[in-house]
Amino acid sequence: MKTLAAHEGIGLRTLQRWHAAHKRLGIPGLAAAKRRTAQRRTNPELVALIEGLALVKPPLPVALIARKANRAAAGRGWRAPSYSTVRSITAGLDPGMRMLAQQGTVAYRDNYELAWRHRAERPNAIWQADHTELDILVLDANLKPARPWLTTILDDYSRAICGYTIFLGAPSAMNTALALRQAIWPKAGAGWPMCGIPDVLYVDHGSDFTSNHLTQTGKDLHLEIIYSTVARPQGRGKVERFFGTVNTELLAELPGHLIRGHSTSVPGIALKELDKAIGRFITDDYHQREHPEIKTTPHDAWVGDGWLPRLPASMDELNLLLLTVAKPRIVHRDGVHFQGLRYVSPLLAAYVREAVIVRYDPRDITEIRVFHKNQFICRAVDPDHESSTLTLKDIQAARSARRRELRGQINQRIAVVAKHLPDLAPAKQAPTPEPTDRPKKRPKLRTYLEDDR
Numbered sequence: 001m002k003t004l005a006a007h008e009g010i011g012l013r014t015l016q017r018w019h020a021a022h023k024r025l026g027i028p029g030l031a032a033a034k035r036r037t038a039q040r041r042t043n044p045e046l047v048a049l050i051e052g053l054a055l056v057k058p059p060l061p062v063a064l065i066a067r068k069a070n071r072a073a074a075g076r077g078w079r080a081p082s083y084s085t086v087r088s089i090t091a092g093l094d095p096g097m098r099m100l101a102q103q104g105t106v107a108y109r110d111n112y113e114l115a116w117r118h119r120a121e122r123p124n125a126i127w128q129a130d131h132t133e134l135d136i137l138v139l140d141a142n143l144k145p146a147r148p149w150l151t152t153i154l155d156d157y158s159r160a161i162c163g164y165t166i167f168l169g170a171p172s173a174m175n176t177a178l179a180l181r182q183a184i185w186p187k188a189g190a191g192w193p194m195c196g197i198p199d200v201l202y203v204d205h206g207s208d209f210t211s212n213h214l215t216q217t218g219k220d221l222h223l224e225i226i227y228s229t230v231a232r233p234q235g236r237g238k239v240e241r242f243f244g245t246v247n248t249e250l251l252a253e254l255p256g257h258l259i260r261g262h263s264t265s266v267p268g269i270a271l272k273e274l275d276k277a278i279g280r281f282i283t284d285d286y287h288q289r290e291h292p293e294i295k296t297t298p299h300d301a302w303v304g305d306g307w308l309p310r311l312p313a314s315m316d317e318l319n320l321l322l323l324t325v326a327k328p329r330i331v332h333r334d335g336v337h338f339q340g341l342r343y344v345s346p347l348l349a350a351y352v353r354e355a356v357i358v359r360y361d362p363r364d365i366t367e368i369r370v371f372h373k374n375q376f377i378c379r380a381v382d383p384d385h386e387s388s389t390l391t392l393k394d395i396q397a398a399r400s401a402r403r404r405e406l407r408g409q410i411n412q413r414i415a416v417v418a419k420h421l422p423d424l425a426p427a428k429q430a431p432t433p434e435p436t437d438r439p440k441k442r443p444k445l446r447t448y449l450e451d452d453r
Helices: 002-008 012-025 027-041 044-054 062-076 083-091 095-103 105-112 173-184 212-221 233-253 271-288 298-303 315-322 346-351 392-420
Strands: 126-133 149-155 161-167 200-203 224-227 326-330 336-338 341-343 355-361 364-372 375-381
Touching: 044 062, 044 083, 062 083, 095 105, 126 173, 126 233, 149 173, 149 233, 161 173, 161 271, 173 212, 173 315, 212 224, 212 315, 233 271, 271 298, 326 336, 336 355, 336 364, 341 364, 346 364, 346 375
Parallel strands: 126 200, 200 224
Antiparallel strands: 126 149, 149 161, 326 355, 336 341, 355 364, 364 375
């Protein structure tokens, strides 16, 4: 060891301390021993200066810190530190302290603060609700590629998925209501027993979750709505983990899957097919396999030893609370006219020429629910599509396709006129300039896809 110390120009005692630190702690102990040795040879005030320079915002390169430290040392008669000494001093700072100083409290909190992982005491004590945009392209009603969204209701205790809805377009109160309706009401079949009204619904601060409608629904159903802390995603980690499972395990095997860095995916399925695939994945796969955190399957954790969930009195009562798409209509002698369809029911005979409220599910408008003075009357069906499922988007797509078809026929006929009788062909008229003193038109109210056109 004496020969090695002489050859490297290192003190024998220093080399012995490094050797002892390496035997005791390995490479990390050797690094700490070198930092302590370097700092003992450097003036303490200069060490503090170097550490302070390493904490400024934005971060400075080590070479710049070394130059500033050398200038400060020269001005005060201190021993100038080498580049390796400065680097070892800056590397020895607490990473959490550096992140707090240079990236702020939010970054420090999300990376270094202790997180309390809470689990509900029983099923249906706490449900979590959230949205995500899925990593897949599907074909929309116009056969164009679109990226769908998924809204999920997850039980905190069992990690079971109580309900979900998949849709195109931005998240809305309607999509949240549809997911809640599926989550609360019993599902068909024994493979998906999750249902009931939770004690607490845990959500973020999205506009659909903070809407007056959801607040009133919580009061009517006697459930408490708790909002997560702003900019704190840790509290929703359980449902976020399920989203990751869907994206990586299910969607990766479907056509149209989006891979990070590649945007050439071609959609191969429609939204309905993706909806069915997610439903099968939840009931047949996710609910039946052991969850690594709770050490049992979500299905068994939710069922437990058997218990009775709290349920609404009827589906009609639940629909009245959750289905926010309501339209006033007049009952005609041949039924209720809505979205270009005609709905009939024998129970409507007593309400001809009466004003009623129509409520409907945008995912299937082959059936509507009719209310008179806030009282449920009946379900009315469209006889032409009674045995099929027809969505509002299908209706809108059919309307657009028919308009395009008619426009094409009109253009063909006008072209014939222009070819044979150019004098009679309609000419495009130049727009007439509006007077400057004419008052500006008021903008029309914005409408949504669920609104009647």
